Amino acid sequence: MKSTIIGLAILIPGALLLSACNDKKAEPTGDVTTSVTVNATGLSSVAASSIAAAPATATTDAWQGKWNGPEGTFLEISGTDGKYTIVIQDLDGPKTYEGISNHNQIEFQRNGETETIRASNGAETGMKWLADKLDCLTIHTGEGFCRD
Numbered sequence: 001m002k003s004t005i006i007g008l009a010i011l012i013p014g015a016l017l018l019s020a021c022n023d024k025k026a027e028p029t030g031d032v033t034t035s036v037t038v039n040a041t042g043l044s045s046v047a048a049s050s051i052a053a054a055p056a057t058a059t060t061d062a063w064q065g066k067w068n069g070p071e072g073t074f075l076e077i078s079g080t081d082g083k084y085t086i087v088i089q090d091l092d093g094p095k096t097y098e099g100i101s102n103h104n105q106i107e108f109q110r111n112g113e114t115e116t117i118r119a120s121n122g123a124e125t126g127m128k129w130l131a132d133k134l135d136c137l138t139i140h141t142g143e144g145f146c147r148d
Contacts, residue, residue: 060101067137067145070129075145115139122146
């Protein structure tokens, strides 16, 4: 047992030295989180895990600009890289919210609830004024906006 521990004590630093001498520089492929766990014997183990990259925001970034609804209502989205300022003009006036991309949707908080903006067509908005439109965004049935 004692010789095994001595062997590991020599082997591990040697392996670390060899890896430090490697001329290649590894390029990171994404964010890495490292966690250290100490077991009952006081020895620590290090575990690294890759964190999934943020979802592609190309879809939601393309939604920037003004989307029109009926009776002067509109949805306006500005921002980039998955972080947006959202202005929703309804019959009571404009209100501003902060949103973030979540896959192919934008999430934001309104009146204490999480709302989502998703791509749709006019029929999916549930609004007869928009029924024949093809390029729309819907928050929920009865609240939709389309590009003219």
